[in-house]
Amino acid sequence: MTTAFSSASDAAPAKAGKQSIVSAWDDAHAATLDEAHLLLYRSNLLGADKAITNFGGGNTSAKIPMTDPLSGEQVEVLWVKGSGGDLGSIRLDGFATLYMDKLNALRGRYRGLEHEDEMVGYLPHCTFNLNGRAASIDTPLHAYIPRRHVDHMHPDALIAIAACKNSRALTAQIFEGELGWLPWQRPGYDLGLKLEQMVREQPALKGIVLEGHGLFTWGDTAKSCYENTLNVIRRADAWLGSNATGAAFGGQRHAALPNGERAALAARLMPLLRGKISQAEYKLGHFDDSAAVLEFVCSNDLQALAALGTSCPDHFLRTKIRPLVLDYTPEAPDFDALVAGLDDALEAYRKDYAAYYQRCARANSPAMRDPNPVIYLIPGVGMLSFAKDKATARIAGEFYINAINVMRGANGVDAYVGLPEQEAFDIEYWLLEEAKLQRMPKPKSLAGRVALVTGGAGGIGQAVARQLLAEGACVMLTDIDQSALDSACQALSRQAGSDAVAAVRADITREDDVAGVIDNVALRFGGIDLLVSNAGIASASPLEDTSLETWQRNMSVLATGYFLVSRSAFRSMTSQGLGGSIVYVASKNGLVASAGASAYCTAKAAEIHLARCIALEGAPHGIRVNVVNPDAVIRGSRIWDGKWKEERAASNKIGSDDIEEFYRQRSLLKRSVLPEDIAEAVYFFASEKSAKSTGNILNVDAGNAGAFTR
Structure with missing residues (x-):
C-alpha cells in the first residue's frame, strides 16, 4: 500500500543563519518585460521563497508612468498588490492601480489616528482605469515612500530582529545605519506618513524595520529593489x-518519537480532537512534524515561549495569538491519558480566550469568534493545525513555523517579545478585517467535510469525487490501480487544488490496507465524514461454468471489501461524534437477478443488506447509510472496458459495440445512465438534503420495473 502522507525525517533541524537565499533574477527574461510585468516578475520571485515572505504575506509596488485613458496625458500610477493576494501566485490582474496625484490629495482628507479606517473608503476614488481589484490597507505604506519600487516583506530573519526586546539597538548595530527603525504601529495611513518622513529625512536609507512586523526596502529599478531586499x-x-548563543529554545527536553510512531499517534488523535472542536463549524486538520517543529516541541522553553504568543500580525491572524500545548510525555507515552485530558485542556483554552476578548474588546468590536485553538503542539510528536478548510489549516501551520523561526532567531541573540495583547486584539478584531470576513461567499454545502471514495480511479468514482469537490468537500481517493489512481488524482487536483484531493493505493480486501487508508484520511484531513463505497469488479458466466475463484473474488471485493471499509470508517466516525454518511454504490443486480451472473448478483445483494444492517447501528450515532443502484453505466467505466462488456454482449446475443444502445432501449425511459448521474445521487445521500433518510435505496437506472423497491 502506498501512503498519501510523509513525515519529516529525524534529521536535525536547520539552524538560523543556514538559509540560502539566491537571486533568481534573469536579465535576459527581464529585458523582454514592460514595467508592470517587471513588477509581476519581481513579486513572483519574492513570493516563491518562503524564507523571504510567507503565503499571502507582504506586498510589492511600482510607480509607473502611464497614459491617462481620459486626458491622454502621462500620469504616475501606483501598482500595488491588491487585497488578499499571494505574491508567489499573483498575476497582473491581482494588482490594484491608483492615481498617485489622487493618493497625494488624500492628505487633505486625513483627520488623524482615530479616523484611520475611514481612509480605506477613499481608496476606490483613486482607482486608475476602472481597475476592479480592491486596494489593500497597506496602499499608503507604498504610496508615500518616495521611491519608485517598494517591497514590504515578512522574512523570518528580519522579524526575529524586529521582535527582539532590543530591536532598535540591534537594527542599528547589524545594519550600521543603512536601515531605519520604527516602533510597532498597525498598518494604515499614519504609518504611511511616518515612513515617508523617515525616508525624506534620511535619503541614504536602504530600508526600514518595523518593530514586531517586517521589512520595507526599495530601489530605483525592479531589479535593484529585488536585490536590495x-x-x-x-x-x-x-x-x-554568527551571533546566536546557547542552545535553541533552552535546549532539548524530550527526544522525538520515531517517525512512524509520530504519524500513528497523530492519526489516532486527530479525529477525536476534530470532533471536539467541530460542534459549531466543521474543521479540517493538518499534521506537521518537520525538523523545525520537532526542535521546538521537544525543547525546554516550549511552554514559556508558546505562552508569549506570536509577534507579526500575519502570524497571529492565521494562528490566533497563542497555541495550545498538549500534556504529553514522549518518554512515557500514554495515549489514553492524552485523550482524557483533552476536554479540560480545550475548556481552559476557551476560557482564557474569552477572558482575552473581555479584557481587550472595545465598544464597537465584533462579537467573539470561535474560541478553539488553531495550533496544537505535542511534545515529541509535532504540530496539528485545524481551520475551516484544508488550505487554511496547512497555511496556519506554515505561519506558526515562521513564528518558531522568529523565536529561535530572537532568543538566540536577545529576548523574544510577542506583540502586546491589546495590539494583537485590535488587529484580530479590526473592523476592516471583520468587513472582509463578512464579504466572503457563503460556504458550500459540504464545506469542511471529508470524503473517502473507494474505486476512486474509475468513471463513477471520479465523477463522484468531482461532485463532492464542487460542493466543498475534501476527497481521499483509493483504488488498487496505482497508475489510474495517480491520473485521477492529478486531474481532480487541477479542478479543486492539491489541498482538497489526495490518493492512497489499497486493496480493500486486505484488512491492513483498509486500516492504512483510514489512517491516511485522518492524517491528511483530520477525520472522515463521508464514505462512498464504490470499488467494484464484474463477472458473468453460467452457473455451471462459474469457478470457486470467481465466486470468492466477487464476494471478497463486493461484500468483504465493503464490510472492511465500512467498519473502519464507522469506527472513525463514531470516535469523532459528528455523525456521518455512508453511501454504497451497489447495482440494479442487487435487486434483480440476472441469468449468467450469479456471483456478481449475489455479492451485490449482500452489499445492499449490509448497508441496511449498518443503518440500524449507525442511527444512534447520527450516521446515515444509503444505497445508490446504478444500471448499465457504460461510458467512462473501466469495468465495461474489459471482459464484462464482452460477456454481457454474448449473454444478450448482441455485438459488443451495441451494448450501450441495447441497455438504453431496455430501460423504461430509453435513456443512457452516465457516471455524473450516479454522482448526483451520491451527493444527495452525502449532503443534508437527505438528512432524514437512512436505510434507503435510490435506483438510477433509467427505469427497470424489476428493480422497483417494495
Whole structure:
C-alpha cells in the first residue's frame, strides 16, 4: 500500500543563519518585460521563497508612468498588490492601480489616528482605469515612500530582529545605519506618513524595520529593489547565525518519537480532537512534524515561549495569538491519558480566550469568534493545525513555523517579545478585517467535510469525487490501480487544488490496507465524514461454468471489501461524534437477478443488506447509510472496458459495440445512465438534503420495473 502522507525525517533541524537565499533574477527574461510585468516578475520571485515572505504575506509596488485613458496625458500610477493576494501566485490582474496625484490629495482628507479606517473608503476614488481589484490597507505604506519600487516583506530573519526586546539597538548595530527603525504601529495611513518622513529625512536609507512586523526596502529599478531586499535579508540571517548563543529554545527536553510512531499517534488523535472542536463549524486538520517543529516541541522553553504568543500580525491572524500545548510525555507515552485530558485542556483554552476578548474588546468590536485553538503542539510528536478548510489549516501551520523561526532567531541573540495583547486584539478584531470576513461567499454545502471514495480511479468514482469537490468537500481517493489512481488524482487536483484531493493505493480486501487508508484520511484531513463505497469488479458466466475463484473474488471485493471499509470508517466516525454518511454504490443486480451472473448478483445483494444492517447501528450515532443502484453505466467505466462488456454482449446475443444502445432501449425511459448521474445521487445521500433518510435505496437506472423497491 502506498501512503498519501510523509513525515519529516529525524534529521536535525536547520539552524538560523543556514538559509540560502539566491537571486533568481534573469536579465535576459527581464529585458523582454514592460514595467508592470517587471513588477509581476519581481513579486513572483519574492513570493516563491518562503524564507523571504510567507503565503499571502507582504506586498510589492511600482510607480509607473502611464497614459491617462481620459486626458491622454502621462500620469504616475501606483501598482500595488491588491487585497488578499499571494505574491508567489499573483498575476497582473491581482494588482490594484491608483492615481498617485489622487493618493497625494488624500492628505487633505486625513483627520488623524482615530479616523484611520475611514481612509480605506477613499481608496476606490483613486482607482486608475476602472481597475476592479480592491486596494489593500497597506496602499499608503507604498504610496508615500518616495521611491519608485517598494517591497514590504515578512522574512523570518528580519522579524526575529524586529521582535527582539532590543530591536532598535540591534537594527542599528547589524545594519550600521543603512536601515531605519520604527516602533510597532498597525498598518494604515499614519504609518504611511511616518515612513515617508523617515525616508525624506534620511535619503541614504536602504530600508526600514518595523518593530514586531517586517521589512520595507526599495530601489530605483525592479531589479535593484529585488536585490536590495535579498541583500538585507541575507545580512540579517548571517548576523543571527554568527551571533546566536546557547542552545535553541533552552535546549532539548524530550527526544522525538520515531517517525512512524509520530504519524500513528497523530492519526489516532486527530479525529477525536476534530470532533471536539467541530460542534459549531466543521474543521479540517493538518499534521506537521518537520525538523523545525520537532526542535521546538521537544525543547525546554516550549511552554514559556508558546505562552508569549506570536509577534507579526500575519502570524497571529492565521494562528490566533497563542497555541495550545498538549500534556504529553514522549518518554512515557500514554495515549489514553492524552485523550482524557483533552476536554479540560480545550475548556481552559476557551476560557482564557474569552477572558482575552473581555479584557481587550472595545465598544464597537465584533462579537467573539470561535474560541478553539488553531495550533496544537505535542511534545515529541509535532504540530496539528485545524481551520475551516484544508488550505487554511496547512497555511496556519506554515505561519506558526515562521513564528518558531522568529523565536529561535530572537532568543538566540536577545529576548523574544510577542506583540502586546491589546495590539494583537485590535488587529484580530479590526473592523476592516471583520468587513472582509463578512464579504466572503457563503460556504458550500459540504464545506469542511471529508470524503473517502473507494474505486476512486474509475468513471463513477471520479465523477463522484468531482461532485463532492464542487460542493466543498475534501476527497481521499483509493483504488488498487496505482497508475489510474495517480491520473485521477492529478486531474481532480487541477479542478479543486492539491489541498482538497489526495490518493492512497489499497486493496480493500486486505484488512491492513483498509486500516492504512483510514489512517491516511485522518492524517491528511483530520477525520472522515463521508464514505462512498464504490470499488467494484464484474463477472458473468453460467452457473455451471462459474469457478470457486470467481465466486470468492466477487464476494471478497463486493461484500468483504465493503464490510472492511465500512467498519473502519464507522469506527472513525463514531470516535469523532459528528455523525456521518455512508453511501454504497451497489447495482440494479442487487435487486434483480440476472441469468449468467450469479456471483456478481449475489455479492451485490449482500452489499445492499449490509448497508441496511449498518443503518440500524449507525442511527444512534447520527450516521446515515444509503444505497445508490446504478444500471448499465457504460461510458467512462473501466469495468465495461474489459471482459464484462464482452460477456454481457454474448449473454444478450448482441455485438459488443451495441451494448450501450441495447441497455438504453431496455430501460423504461430509453435513456443512457452516465457516471455524473450516479454522482448526483451520491451527493444527495452525502449532503443534508437527505438528512432524514437512512436505510434507503435510490435506483438510477433509467427505469427497470424489476428493480422497483417494495
